[in-house]
Amino acid sequence: MSAHVPLTAGFTVLHVRNDDDAVLHARLANAPDSGRLAIRVRPGMRRLDWVTRALLGALGVDLGAAGNGRNADENLQLLPVRLAARRIGDILVEGAETLTASMLTDLVLLAAAARARLWLVTAPPVAETVTVGLADWCATEVPLADADAYWPGLVDDAGEPGPRDPAPGPVGGDPIGAAEAAEPRQLPLTDATTLLATARRQLTPAEAAWVDRRLRAAADGAADLLTDADPAQLTDPVAGWLLRRYDTAGTLTQFVTDVRGLQIAALWRGLLVQVDIPALLGTASAAPSAAARIPEVWQRLRAYRLPVRAAACALAAARLGSAAICAVTLADTATDGRTVHVDGRPVDIEAGAAEYVAEQRLLRLASGAPADAPLLTKSNGNALNDKGLARLISEVRTELGVVVTSRLVERTAPNGATTLRRWGVTVTGIGAPVPGAPDTTPSTPAPAPPGEQPPLTEAALLDVDLLRRRRVEMRLSRRDVAKHLGVTSATVNRLESGVNHGEQPLGLLQRLADLLALDLADLLPRRPAPAARPTAAEEVPAGGTADDARLVGAALHTLGVLVPAETLAYVLGWDAARLTAALTTLERVATAIGLRVHRLYNRVSLVRAADALPAEELAAVLRHDAARTGLNPVQAGLVLDALTRAVAPSAERGGRHMLARSNAEKVAAGALVGADILTTDDTGDLALHPDAAVSLLVSEREAA
Amino acid sequence: MTGRHLRGLTGAADVRTLAFRRAMVTLGHAAADNDIAALLGKPGTGKTFAALAFLDKVSAAGRETVFLQSDVTATHTQMTTRLLQKLTGARPTGESFYRTDDVVELLTEHSPVVVVDEAHRAQGRGLDQLVYLKETAPEWTLILIGSELPALVARVPGARSRLRGRTAEFGALTGAELLATLRTWHPLLRDADPQLLQRIDARYCSGNFRDWAHLLRAAGDANEELRARGKPTHSTLTAQLTGTAVAIAGLDAWEVPA
Numbered sequence: 038m039s040a041h042v043p044l045t046a047g048f049t050v051l052h053v054r055n056d057d058d059a060v061l062h063a064r065l066a067n068a069p070d071s072g073r074l075a076i077r078v079r080p081g082m083r084r085l086d087w088v089t090r091a092l093l094g095a096l097g098v099d100l101g102a103a104g105n106g107r108n109a110d111e112n113l114q115l116l117p118v119r120l121a122a123r124r125i126g127d128i129l130v131e132g133a134e135t136l137t138a139s140m141l142t143d144l145v146l147l148a149a150a151a152r153a154r155l156w157l158v159t160a161p162p163v164a165e166t167v168t169v170g171l172a173d174w175c176a177t178e179v180p181l182a183d184a185d186a187y188w189p190g191l192v193d194d195a196g197e198p199g200p201r202d203p204a205p206g207p208v209g210g211d212p213i214g215a216a217e218a219a220e221p222r223q224l225p226l227t228d229a230t231t232l233l234a235t236a237r238r239q240l241t242p243a244e245a246a247w248v249d250r251r252l253r254a255a256a257d258g259a260a261d262l263l264t265d266a267d268p269a270q271l272t273d274p275v276a277g278w279l280l281r282r283y284d285t286a287g288t289l290t291q292f293v294t295d296v297r298g299l300q301i302a303a304l305w306r307g308l309l310v311q312v313d314i315p316a317l318l319g320t321a322s323a324a325p326s327a328a329a330r331i332p333e334v335w336q337r338l339r340a341y342r343l344p345v346r347a348a349a350c351a352l353a354a355a356r357l358g359s360a361a362i363c364a365v366t367l368a369d370t371a372t373d374g375r376t377v378h379v380d381g382r383p384v385d386i387e388a389g390a391a392e393y394v395a396e397q398r399l400l401r402l403a404s405g406a407p408a409d410a411p412l413l414t415k416s417n418g419n420a421l422n423d424k425g426l427a428r429l430i431s432e433v434r435t436e437l438g439v440v441v442t443s444r445l446v447e448r449t450a451p452n453g454a455t456t457l458r459r460w461g462v463t464v465t466g467i468g469a470p471v472p473g474a475p476d477t478t479p480s481t482p483a484p485a486p487p488g489e490q491p492p493l494t495e496a497a498l499l500d501v502d503l504l505r506r507r508r509v510e511m512r513l514s515r516r517d518v519a520k521h522l523g524v525t526s527a528t529v530n531r532l533e534s535g536v537n538h539g540e541q542p543l544g545l546l547q548r549l550a551d552l553l554a555l556d557l558a559d560l561l562p563r564r565p566a567p568a569a570r571p572t573a574a575e576e577v578p579a580g581g582t583a584d585d586a587r588l589v590g591a592a593l594h595t596l597g598v599l600v601p602a603e604t605l606a607y608v609l610g611w612d613a614a615r616l617t618a619a620l621t622t623l624e625r626v627a628t629a630i631g632l633r634v635h636r637l638y639n640r641v642s643l644v645r646a647a648d649a650l651p652a653e654e655l656a657a658v659l660r661h662d663a664a665r666t667g668l669n670p671v672q673a674g675l676v677l678d679a680l681t682r683a684v685a686p687s688a689e690r691g692g693r694h695m696l697a698r699s700n701a702e703k704v705a706a707g708a709l710v711g712a713d714i715l716t717t718d719d720t721g722d723l724a725l726h727p728d729a730a731v732s733l734l735v736s737e738r739e740a741a
Numbered sequence: 742m743t744g745r746h747l748r749g750l751t752g753a754a755d756v757r758t759l760a761f762r763r764a765m766v767t768l769g770h771a772a773a774d775n776d777i778a779a780l781l782g783k784p785g786t787g788k789t790f791a792a793l794a795f796l797d798k799v800s801a802a803g804r805e806t807v808f809l810q811s812d813v814t815a816t817h818t819q820m821t822t823r824l825l826q827k828l829t830g831a832r833p834t835g836e837s838f839y840r841t842d843d844v845v846e847l848l849t850e851h852s853p854v855v856v857v858d859e860a861h862r863a864q865g866r867g868l869d870q871l872v873y874l875k876e877t878a879p880e881w882t883l884i885l886i887g888s889e890l891p892a893l894v895a896r897v898p899g900a901r902s903r904l905r906g907r908t909a910e911f912g913a914l915t916g917a918e919l920l921a922t923l924r925t926w927h928p929l930l931r932d933a934d935p936q937l938l939q940r941i942d943a944r945y946c947s948g949n950f951r952d953w954a955h956l957l958r959a960a961g962d963a964n965e966e967l968r969a970r971g972k973p974t975h976s977t978l979t980a981q982l983t984g985t986a987v988a989i990a991g992l993d994a995w996e997v998p999a
Contacts, residue, residue, distance in 0.1 A: 060902045064877060077876060079841060080869035081817035087838055100842065132898070160898030193902075509831045534850050 044187070046126075048149045052176040053158045053184045061158065063131045065190035067095045074125050074153075075188065078132035084109065085140045088130065089116055089147075096123060099340035101527065103432045104416075108342070113147065115343070118403050120151035122344075122396040129188060133157035134167055141170040156184065219243035220333075224293050226542060228668060229300040230676060230714045234728035248294060255282075255298025256734060257477035263306040268466040275299070275310070275464055289440055301733055304680065307470040309673040313461025335389030337437045348397035349413055349421075349429045351390030352377065353441040359423045368408040370398045377412075436525055467674045473684040476736030499546065499560045501535040507553045508533075521552050585611075585619035586626065593623075593634075593643035602639050672705040676733075679715055679725045683735055747954035751961065755794070756925045758918070764791040764909035765798075772799060772854055772882045777875060777903050779860075779885040779894075782911030785949030788886045791911070792856045795884075805853040815863035817870035824848075824855070824874075841870075845878045854882040861887030865896045872900050913948030927957055933978040941983060945992045952992075956983075959990035 044051075055061065066075040076091040086109035090100060093112065096119060108115075120128075128148055130136075136144065148155035157176065159167065185192040221244040225235040236248040262274050282295045296312050303310040338347035351374075352362045361379050369378040374395030376383045386394055397412060404418070413421045413429075421429075434440050508518060515533070519526040522545060532541065532549070550557040592605065606616045620641065624634045627643065635644045668676065706723055709715040718724040725735070747753070764780055768791075771778035780788040796806045807827045809820075821840045825833040828847045833840055860868065868885075875883055876899075885904075887893070894900045914922055923930045923938055930938065946952040957978075963985040964974045975982045987993055 055898070058899060058902050060899055062876065077873065079817075079838070080866050080873050081837070090838060100839070134898075505830065509829075514831075514834060530846070530850075 044154065047152050047154075049154045050145060050148070050171070050174045050176040051154060051156045051179045051184075052171050053156055053179050053181055055158055055160045055181055057181070058160065059181060060193035061131050061191055062193055063129065063191070066129060066188040068189075069096050069123055069125065072124050072126040073129070073188065074120070074127065075129040075191070076131070078130060078135050080135075082135060082140075085143045086112060088136075088140070088144060089113055092116060092128070093119070093342055096120075096125075097336075097339035098342050100342070101525075102340045102342075102436055104341055104343050104346065112342075113143065114403065115400065116147055117150035118399045119344075119396060120153060122392060122399055125151060125153055127154045127156060127187075129156040129158065129184075129191070131158045132160070134159040134161075134163045136167060136170075138166045138170050141167065141174075145174050156188075158184070219247045220290055221248065224248065224290055224297075228714075229297040229304075229732065230668065230729045231712075231732050232297050233732035233734075235732075237731075251291065251294045252298045252301070253475075253477040253734065255295040256302040256475050257298075259299040259302040260305070260474065260477075263303055263308060268308055268464050271308070271464050275462070279462070289438065301475060303464070304673070304677060304733065305471045305473070305475050307466060307468045307677060309463075309465045309467045309668065309670055311461070311463045311465070311667045313667070332389040334439055335387070335393075337439055338390075338393060338433065340437060343416075344393045344396040344400065345413055346429045346433050347390070347393035349426055350433055350439060350441045351386050351394050352413075353426075353430060354390060355384050355386050357384065359426050363411065363413065363421050363423065363426060365412045366409050367398055367401055367406060367412055370394060370412055372398070374398065465670055465673075467670055468677045469681075471677070471681050471684050475734035477734065499532070499535075501533055503555075503560060504549075504553070505533050507555060511553065513552075518549070518552065522548055582618055582622050585615060586622035589616070589619045590623050590627065590632075590643060593641065594632075597642070599635075599637055599640040599642045602641055605641070669705070671701050672709055675702060675705055675709060675723060676714065676725075676729070679723055679729075680733060680735070682722070683725050683730060747951060750927075750954045750958050752929075753927050753954075753957075754925060756922050758787065758914065758922055760909070760911045761787060761791050761794075764788075764911070765795060767907060767909040768792070768795045768884060771884065771907050772804075775852070775880050775882050776907055777872075777883045777885070778907040778909070779887075779890055779904050780909050780911065781890055782888060783913055783949070784888050785951035785953075786911035786913055787950060788888075788911050789858055791909075792858070792884060792886055796854065796856060799854050805851045807853050807855045809855065809857045811857055811859050811863040811867065813862055813864070815867040817866040817873075820863070820867045820870045820874075828853070841874070844874060848874060848878045848881045852880050854884065856884045856886065858886045860885040861889035861893045863893065865893065868893055868897045868900060872897060872903065875903075915948060919948060923953070926953075929957060929960055929975075929978045929982075931977065934980075937978070937980060937983065945987065955990050956986055956992065959986035962986075962989055 061077075063075040063077040066073065068075075074092060074095050076088070076095050079087050079091065082088070089109075089112040093116070094100060128151075130144065133141075145155060156179070157171065181192065219241075221236075221240050225232065225239050227235045233249060233252060237245045240248065259278060262278050263271060265271050265274075278299070279296070283292055300310045300312070335347075338350060341347060349362065352365065353359075355377070357365075357377075357379060365377055365379065371377070372395065374391035374393070374397075375386055375388075377386060377394065378384070394412075401410065401412065401414070406418075411420045413426070415421055415425055430441060508515075513521075515526050515529045519529045522529070524545065528541070546560070547557055550560055588609065589605070592609070593600065602613075602616060602620075606613055609616070611619075620634060623643075627633055632643055632645060635642050706715065710717065710723075713726045714729045715723050716726040725733070760782075768778055768780075770776075772795075780792060782788050793808075796808060800806045807824065809823055809827070811820075815823075818837050818840075821837065821844050822833055824844050825831075825840060825847070828844070828851055833843065835843070857863070857871065871883055871885075875881070894904060919942060920935055920938060924933070925931075941956070942948065942953075945956060960975075960978060960982050963982060967974045
């Protein structure tokens with residue numbers, strides 16, 4: 038390895054023979070940020086377009102995103118520009134022995150246009166056309182050892198812990214370092230009262246830790262703000278605080294987490310802050326104006342094959358109006374994309390976004406556009422209008438979650454009342470402040486044991502098997518379903534694989550159920566079946582109990598309504614113990630025939646198993662409902678009472694019905710208990726559910 | 742050895758031979774590391790049985806499993822299509838480039854253990870596609886089974902190196918091990934004369950358990966025939982029963998003079 042073949046800069050063809058059948062990992066050698074692109078030719082390739090697509094994929098393009106089609110010729114024109122813009126100096130193609138002569142020529146010309154070194158790795162048997170082609174292009178022979186030295190990770194070193202093996206060290210390491218990268222793309226759609234607990238359950242540990250940290254920081258920051266006793270006086274400070282957060286938040290996730298932190302801090306001060314989250318999430322006018330400022334978020338835009346969407350986002354984030362964005366010409370744009378001249382004055386483009394503007398400019402020039410042509414165009418080369426621009430930006434928002442606005446009105450700071458009205462934010466006083474303060478010291482959750490990820494399906498809310506089966510029965514593809522629901526097919530994929538159900542809006546689930554001609558309740562999975570499914574015959578104990586169970590079952594089935602147990606016992610002439618035993622037996626055998634004994638207080642009935650919503654699914658549904666509408670003042674009052682009692686237990690115990698006095702309060706208490714926000718403690722008082730206690734930042738000491 | 746995948750053979754018990762236990766260890770390591778493994782050996786020596794037993798074990802532990810039979814048309818597109826069919830339960834559509842992407846996504850998502858039986862019958866491109874998928878989405882396990890597998894693997898770049906140290910060989914059983922296995926395997930052989938078993942094996946079966954199953958199925962049929970006629974049946978394989986069974990199974994058919 039001491040005598041390297043000297044590498045000349047710029048376009049060269051290099052030939053690496055893998056005659057010893059060493060295991061190569063092009064996937065691991067690929068490092069576009071270091072200027073090296075490595076791909077492996079797909080088996081059975083018949084046209085060069087497969088290689089160009091693989092090269093785009095290696096650059097980070099997601100071929101499932103918008104702006105794709107049958108673009109074989111276009112890809113070949115596009116690639117030199119994208120390779121030059123990303124400063125790719127080396128391209129490695131593994132499996133080059135399967136290329137035909139014309140493909141080889143096209144590939145070499147592509148590398149020449151991008152001024153990159155082309156490394157062709159062949160394994161025997163190599164066809165004569167390839168050998169001849171390599172000779173025609175004066176390929177330099179490079180030993181595999183040299184290629185391995187230049188491309189880290191390319192050759193698999195058997196025996197040594199290669200890059201394929203996950204390194205055993207950093208699993209339980211410092212979680213703080215990679216914090217910003219751990220930001221979840223979306224927060225679980227639940228109310229502030231259960232957000233933290235749901236995040237811990239549904240997100241990965243790193244993401245949950247990120248939510249935890251951000252939420253506590255926001256609650257801490259908002260606590261100083263809410264000192265005034267009169268809620269009416271608080272409107273302006275709250276609006277100002279939200280606007281500041283809105284301007285500095287990089288993504289929607291960050292902003293919504295801040296809003297949730299504000300809600301928690303407000304509840305501790307005896308205030309209810311209601312936010313219409315669907316309005317906040319659903320309208321472009323209410324999205325953070327200066328979003329997408331961190332490099333990670335800008336890098337998401339690499340998923341697009343064409344840089345036009347990313348360039349549009351870059352200009353919109355530079356606070357240009359839509360007319361100004363559409364009017365930017367190639368002459369106005371600097372070579373490196375850092376500045377754009379609008380009406381003669383220079384406008385700075387953010388550092389992370391400049392590459393897309395530069396790429397777009399190069400691409401337009403390469404397609405032969407004159408200097409006075411517009412920078413952004415439609416796919417047919419015509420000038421872009423406002424509507425087209427809006428479509429590009431909303432595609433980015435829905436597909437990649439990167440939000441930039443293009444309306445000038447959003448960028449002039451409105452007064453407090455206007456902002457609050459636009460976001461559906463209201464501040465209401467609901468009671469006295471809680472004696473105490475939220476625990477805002479970041480908690481350190483126990484690191485997950487290495488190699489043991491929590492199963493994602495744990496949070497699956499829907500019966501994914503039924504979903505998939507039903508879709509197949511109706512002969513719909515995932516793409517069809519996605520089109521009908523107006524979401525990306527990635528969302529449908531996630532729905533079907535059982536991850537992130539909790540993040541999907543209830544309305545979407547409802548529309549999905551409608552599309553599949555199902556009831557939403559049918560989609561909720563049954564209670565997990567016992568390991569060995571009991572059959573009615575083997576499960577029924579012999580003797581009198583079996584007959585009793587049959588009798589009770591027949592009676593309940595005939596009646597079909599909720600019957601008080603005492604009445605049943607009286608009619609059958611049994612004592613209570615006999616009836617209880619019969620019901621217990623019936624409960625066990627009923628599941629085998631798809632029935633279920635439903636109990637409400639002391640009344641019982643026999644229902645179809647599908648009709649009775651199991652407790653945890655009911656709680657999940659109610660929580661989603663609470664997240665859509667937020668808590669109402671009556672519910673918030675009860676939560677505040679419970680929070681106060683959790684922090685400072687009072688001497689007298691009231692009992693559930695003494696605490697929930699009015700009918701409205703009893704209804705609210707029922708809903709909150711059903712949603713696992715409140716619970717009943719051993720003395721019968723309403724108390725905070727552990728999930729809510731965690732989410733409302735009650736410190737461990739006080740909770741104990 | 743069992744009757745489970747030898748259709749029509751009843752009453753056979755599972756026998757965990759030495760090769761079987763070795764194979765289970767190899768496959769267990771491969772599944773734990775999400776690697777490629779291969780089971781080699783002559784036909785009828787228990788490769789498929791070992792793979793099926795392993796799949797049972799794996800799916801009982803909650804992991805998804807896929808069992809593919811390959812035939813002479815198993816090209817790269819066929820492999821993609823079948824994997825997609827098994828993983829989604831639906832007939833795949835779309836261009837084959839994107840189908841490959843879909844399979845990669847699904848394999849990453851489900852992380853299954855995929856067994857390709859009779860892999861030597863697949864085309865080189867089919868195996869090449871499997872290696873490509875394994876390389877692109879490493880988080881799944883591939884188990885290849887085939888008597889002529891080395892010949893195919895030699896034609897596919899990178900396949901041989903990837904299988905190094907992850908192969909288990911099934912040889913034809915002989916001598917005492919064959920006798921012990923046969924006796925535990927089937928009730929008709931439990932008390933059979935060892936010399937008779939040796940002779941049958943030398944003449945008809947030569948350690949091939951598929952042939953043994955064929956013979957025992959015929960012996961079972963002969964017993965059924967006797968029972969139907971109201972005559973006493975054989976509880977063990979005798980020379981007389983063997984003669985009838987050989988006639989029914991047609992094992993001597995090739996030796997019948999024209």
